[in-house]
Amino acid sequence: MPDDDQLHALLGRVALQDRQALQALYQATSGRLLAVAYRLLEDRGAAEDVLQECFITVWQRAAQFPALRASPLAWLTTLIRNRAIDVARRRRPETPLTWRDAEGEEHHHDIPDESGSPLQQMTQRQADHRLHHCLETIDSEPRAALKLAYFEGLTHEQLAARLERPLGTIKAWVRRSLMRLKDCVGEPA
Template sequence: MTPMLTRDELALALGQAGAGDRAAFKTVYDATSAKLLGVCLRILADRQLAEDVLQDTYLTVWRKASTFDPSRASPITWLVTIARNRSIDRLRSGAPMRKTTPVEDAYGLADAAPLASDVVETTDEVGRLNACLDTLEEKVRGVIRTAFMEGVTYDALATRENVPLGTMKSWIRRGLLRLRSCLET
């Protein structure tokens, strides 16, 4: 999720989107698209298909936002229900999913799993990265993790932290420079 919105703020934004407010719709999208993509991915197990369904979901939200009733459901529950139903509809429609191959054909295929030595090396690198992250100031560590592990934009982080965009960029840049220095030692 990009900006953290309270239940009431999200309900208000949905109501405004229902009245045709594009900025409010963008707020709803920014605050919920990551979560709804996750819902679609869990059901469909195919990113491209999940992204298509997510687009259908937001088209439905745009058309039906005026019908949202905050006394009947929370905004996120309403949105997740739409995403879930669209995903299930896509599964039931028989739309082509992943290409399948008979199990007999698997004998000639190489194992795509990483080598054990690579897994150990990656685990060591993750451990080093976490140790270096722990050396950063808590706020800087938090925004770096959020930006790079959750995909939240710098602009959204600046809004969330109530700081200017330039300040957010500076925090992240200085934090990344300290991380690089720590990892190089």
């Protein structure tokens, strides 16, 4: 392991965007820094990702190091430690799907299916299909105005400006299109 003076020199060269200096710094310190990240994360892949992110930071911020007046290894260790802690905090705690109680009986977490029952899914698909069919029966310009109004939230004035049509025309298109949809969707199949 190089001493502080050698690490200072490497960081100085890295600050000047010297790639060989970054490689030498990496080779000299990566083993120790990876160990710090691994100890905090207990996941080698995540620790390697943190190490890579830290060396990107070193490449970008090495010019700031001399102002810190700290040991280069201490600075690098602080970077890796803080980044690993951030990663650990962002992780969601994993909940096992099964567990055993005090009597040894196995239990399972019930995860509700939010997509609905098969009947509800089929009914929704049929309603979506019917709405799509009804939309297709409306002329293209009024249909475009209706879609812009409801899917993008445009006001009548904004629709008139975007479609370059008079405000009265836009209002009539939207009102008539809604009435046609109501009639079409309400019809039995």
